[in-house]
Amino acid sequence: MALKALDIYKLLPRKNCKECGDPTCLTFAMKLAGGKADISLCPYLDEEAKSVLGATTRPPIRLVKLGIGEHSFAVGEEFVLYRHEKTFYHPPGIMFRVPDTMPPYEISGVTARVRDEFFTRVGADLRFNGIAIENASGSAEIFARAVGTVEKIADLPLVLVTADPAALSAALALCGTYRPLIHAATPENRTEFCALAKQHDCPLVVKGKTIDELAQLTRDCTSDGVQDLILDLFPASLRDFMIRSTTIRQLAITRAAPDLGYPVLLDASLMELPDAAITLGITKYASVIISAPLSPASAKAALTLRQNIYTDPQKPIQMNPGLYRIGNPGKDAPVLMTVNFSLTFFTLQGYLESTRLPCFMLIVDTEGLSVLTAVAAGKLSETLVNDSIKKFALEDEVSHRILIIPGYASPLSGRIEDLTGWKVLVGPRDAAEIGEFLHEEWKK
Amino acid sequence: MGFDLNFGWSGSIACVQLGATKSEGGTRRISYRIGGEKTLPFLEKIQGSSSPLITLEICDNPQYWSPIVTNYCGDMVHNSGEWAHAAETVYGADMVRLYLTSTRKRDFSDIASVGTTIETVLSGTGLPLIIEGSNEPKIDSEVFLKCGEAGQGERMLLGTAEAGRYRSIAAAAMAYDHSVIAQSPIDVNLAKQLNILLKEIGVSRDHIIIDPYTGSLGYGFEYSYSAMERIRFSALKGDADLAMPIICSAIDSLTVKEVRESEPAILDDIAVQWEFTTGLAAAIAGAEIICVRHPRTIPLLRKAFGSLTPGKIAGGEG
Ligand code: B12
Numbered sequence: 087m088a089l090k091a092l093d094i095y096k097l098l099p100r101k102n103c104k105e106c107g108d109p110t111c112l113t114f115a116m117k118l119a120g121g122k123a124d125i126s127l128c129p130y131l132d133e134e135a136k137s138v139l140g141a142t143t144r145p146p147i148r149l150v151k152l153g154i155g156e157h158s159f160a161v162g163e164e165f166v167l168y169r170h171e172k173t174f175y176h177p178p179g180i181m182f183r184v185p186d187t188m189p190p191y192e193i194s195g196v197t198a199r200v201r202d203e204f205f206t207r208v209g210a211d212l213r214f215n216g217i218a219i220e221n222a223s224g225s226a227e228i229f230a231r232a233v234g235t236v237e238k239i240a241d242l243p244l245v246l247v248t249a250d251p252a253a254l255s256a257a258l259a260l261c262g263t264y265r266p267l268i269h270a271a272t273p274e275n276r277t278e279f280c281a282l283a284k285q286h287d288c289p290l291v292v293k294g295k296t297i298d299e300l301a302q303l304t305r306d307c308t309s310d311g312v313q314d315l316i317l318d319l320f321p322a323s324l325r326d327f328m329i330r331s332t333t334i335r336q337l338a339i340t341r342a343a344p345d346l347g348y349p350v351l352l353d354a355s356l357m358e359l360p361d362a363a364i365t366l367g368i369t370k371y372a373s374v375i376i377s378a379p380l381s382p383a384s385a386k387a388a389l390t391l392r393q394n395i396y397t398d399p400q401k402p403i404q405m406n407p408g409l410y411r412i413g414n415p416g417k418d419a420p421v422l423m424t425v426n427f428s429l430t431f432f433t434l435q436g437y438l439e440s441t442r443l444p445c446f447m448l449i450v451d452t453e454g455l456s457v458l459t460a461v462a463a464g465k466l467s468e469t470l471v472n473d474s475i476k477k478f479a480l481e482d483e484v485s486h487r488i489l490i491i492p493g494y495a496s497p498l499s500g501r502i503e504d505l506t507g508w509k510v511l512v513g514p515r516d517a518a519e520i521g522e523f524l525h526e527e528w529k530k
Numbered sequence: 531m532g533f534d535l536n537f538g539w540s541g542s543i544a545c546v547q548l549g550a551t552k553s554e555g556g557t558r559r560i561s562y563r564i565g566g567e568k569t570l571p572f573l574e575k576i577q578g579s580s581s582p583l584i585t586l587e588i589c590d591n592p593q594y595w596s597p598i599v600t601n602y603c604g605d606m607v608h609n610s611g612e613w614a615h616a617a618e619t620v621y622g623a624d625m626v627r628l629y630l631t632s633t634r635k636r637d638f639s640d641i642a643s644v645g646t647t648i649e650t651v652l653s654g655t656g657l658p659l660i661i662e663g664s665n666e667p668k669i670d671s672e673v674f675l676k677c678g679e680a681g682q683g684e685r686m687l688l689g690t691a692e693a694g695r696y697r698s699i700a701a702a703a704m705a706y707d708h709s710v711i712a713q714s715p716i717d718v719n720l721a722k723q724l725n726i727l728l729k730e731i732g733v734s735r736d737h738i739i740i741d742p743y744t745g746s747l748g749y750g751f752e753y754s755y756s757a758m759e760r761i762r763f764s765a766l767k768g769d770a771d772l773a774m775p776i777i778c779s780a781i782d783s784l785t786v787k788e789v790r791e792s793e794p795a796i797l798d799d800i801a802v803q804w805e806f807t808t809g810l811a812a813a814i815a816g817a818e819i820i821c822v823r824h825p826r827t828i829p830l831l832r833k834a835f836g837s838l839t840p841g842k843i844a845g846g847e848g
């Protein structure tokens with residue numbers, strides 16, 4: 087069971103020496119209680135404290151890092167079953183699978199796609215995360231050659247999918263220093279796989295058909311000295327994954343089964359319904375998802391879902407309120423008012439950029455609410471607009487006094503005119519029509 | 531060692547009957563009883579536990595409908611009876627949801643036509659119906675009463691009651707023994723409040739379906755997903771005022787930027803993926819009626835639910 091901050095504090099040396107990076111032992115204890123710090127940061131713990139704290143203060147699900155450098159990512163360190171109880175922290179990495187029997191130019195193509203492709207939503211570039219190379223040929227030499235082909239194109243995180251220690255060893259000789267994820271240790275090959283994982287300091291997947299088998303494997307691997315583990319549940323159906331992934335998450339976060347406190351991997355490319363498997367994996371606790379290269383439609387839907395599920399709904403992504411410029415607007419350029427919800431901002435900005443008409447965006451602080459939501463909640467008011475005009479010195483920036491407001495804010499137009507003295511032009515409801523609107527209404 | 535899931539829930543979701551067969555006093559080929567769950571979605575251990583119902587949304591004035599759908603379905607969209615028939619026989623839906631978009635015309639007053647349309651749809655399909663009434667408070671009362679009357683005995687689901695606007699729909703539902711969709715904007719407490727209001731005027735628990743409002747993928751789904759989970763969670767913890775089945779209809783899916791601005795060659799694909807991903811994730815969060823507009827989404831959801839449910843593929847046939 088998790089300890090409270092005060093219980094932890096009693097076990098600390100209480101020197102307040104700051105060496106852990108925290109100002110006091112108490113603040114360090116609070117971090118430990120939240121699973122946000124590691125006990126090894128305090129050099130003065132006695133053995134007893136170490137053994138008591140070690141088991142209960144490390145995050146219930148271990149943080150595991152894949153790859154190195156710019157594209158690397160970490161998974162695990164999750165604390166809840168339901169997102170609304172806190173939030174989900176580490177979005178799953180989605181890795182495209184290539185069999186080593188694929189012609190090299192195709193392997194290069196998939197790798198370059200993962201390296202280059204991104205899809206911008208709400209100001210974030212959404213990307214796939216790496217390549218899973220599968221030893222379909224059964225040959226160590228061909229496997230290593232495929233790894234070499236991928237390595238030549240990009241330094242992406244890799245998953246090495248093989249059951250054969252010889253193939254794994256040949257691949258690790260090429261990429262072992264870049265922290266590839268090894269997939270997968272089973273009871274048959276565990277000893278060799280653990281030795282290789284340890285030698286190259288790589289994270290290791292353990293694969294088992296039952297939860298008991300997985301727990302046994304993680305115990306064996308940790309006693310062999312490999313700590314960075316990931317669980318492949320090897321599900322037979324979506325239902326099977328649903329049940330086992332939920333069970334493991336629940337047992338892990340309640341610390342009822344520390345041997346299961348590791349991130350989960352789902353190979354959607356082996357499932358009968360890969361798109362459904364990806365949706366299930368994103369929502370139900372997968373941390374690494376292997377998938378065949380996705381069609382453009384599936385790719386966008388999957389990346390958007392991942393962004394949604396890993397956005398904290400209690401904190402909408404917000405923009406700083408202020409005056410933003412599109413192009414190089416002059417004193418006579420139009421001013422468009424909107425809210426500081428980032429989805430709204432980026433949607434409007436996108437359409438404004440494509441009109442190629444320089445203009446100003448006046449972003450007012452609705453605490454991250456969209457236009458319609460802010461109007462409904464009474465968060466968008468004439469006072470807010472008036473204060474924003476003053477605060478961001480809009481009257482010094484433009485020579486006219488015309489403010490374009492969103493169509494959904496039309497109920498406020500009279501009151502804004504009265505309070506600010508500006509003339510209000512009610513724009514369209516749908517930002518997609520803004521170009522047409524500006525060309526017709528502004529030029530007049 | 532025996533690792534098992536045990537949440538210790540105390541509540542369960544109320545059962546709601548949708549549609550009525552001949553022996554139940556209606557004319558439907560099939561009827562469903564949804565609800566009854568005692569744990570999280572798709573974790574039920576019982577063989578044959580029901581899978582979410584897939585509903586095709588259609589309308590009686592396609593001028594208000596997405597061109598993606600009207601192009602795909604072709605001429606049938608001008609005949610609600612034919613469209614409903616195809617929903618059952620060609621597209622394989624479990625239910626049909628008819629939006630009376632004809633009532634959205636300015637100064638609409640032809641109330642009798644509402645009855646005729648519903649009769650046409652009832653004879654076009656043997657599936658249970660959801661009827662989405664007017665959008666205009668002034669004509670609500672007449673429209674809903676007409677809907678109720680035209681579907682008497684059929685155990686329809688009437689939509690949509692909201693906090694400021696639930697009396698006339700509730701009255702029609704109670705008069706003719708239909709159920710009601712109770713919609714609130716993405717908030718558990720508001721959902722609960724509305725259910726209590728409905729209860730106070732006499733709508734019983736087993737005649738309510740919660741619509742927590744589905745923001746579509748990328749446009750509010752992050753909120754809707756949690757709202758659905760929280761409703762289910764509260765229900766299982768024992769809050770009877772939230773223990774009703776949930777309906778999901780992401781009506782904006784076909785108009786979001788990613789769909790609308792996609793290349794024509796993949797327009798249908800992306801529309802379908804958007805509906806599919808939203809619908810499946812909503813079912814995982816707790817929705818039991820999933821509404822879609824693109825017919826191609828139906829078989830995808832059907833297969834996914836099949837792989838998530840033990841034993842049976844179709845909905846919980848009564
Ligand atoms: C997600 C969501 C929420 C989230 C908050 C999201 C957020 N950060 O704002 C949550 C769950 C918190 C929420 C809460 C509420 N919500 Co809400 N919510 C939504 C939902 C589903 C999507 C909103 C969204 O993200 N839209 C996308 C953005 C991009 O839209 P937008 O900001 O309006 O921008 C568009 C246009 O306005 C235009 N535009 C923007 N800026 C500009 C500028 C110019 C110059 C021009 C020309 C155009 C333009 O371009 C954009 C794209 O076209 C909508 C339904 C919907 N379809 O809108 C309901 C909705 C807006 N919510 C509603 C309500 C009632 C509420 C609450 C008041 C409920 C309550 N009583 O508590 C609360 C209020 C919040 C509070 N008190 O804190 C109602 C509003 C009803 C109405 N018509 O007035 C809606 C319509 C749902 C419904 N049908 O019931 N909501």
Ligand code: SF4
Nearest residue numbers: 102103104106111128
């Ligand atoms: S390093 Fe240890 S003793 Fe020093 S302040 Fe931190 S917790 Fe206290």
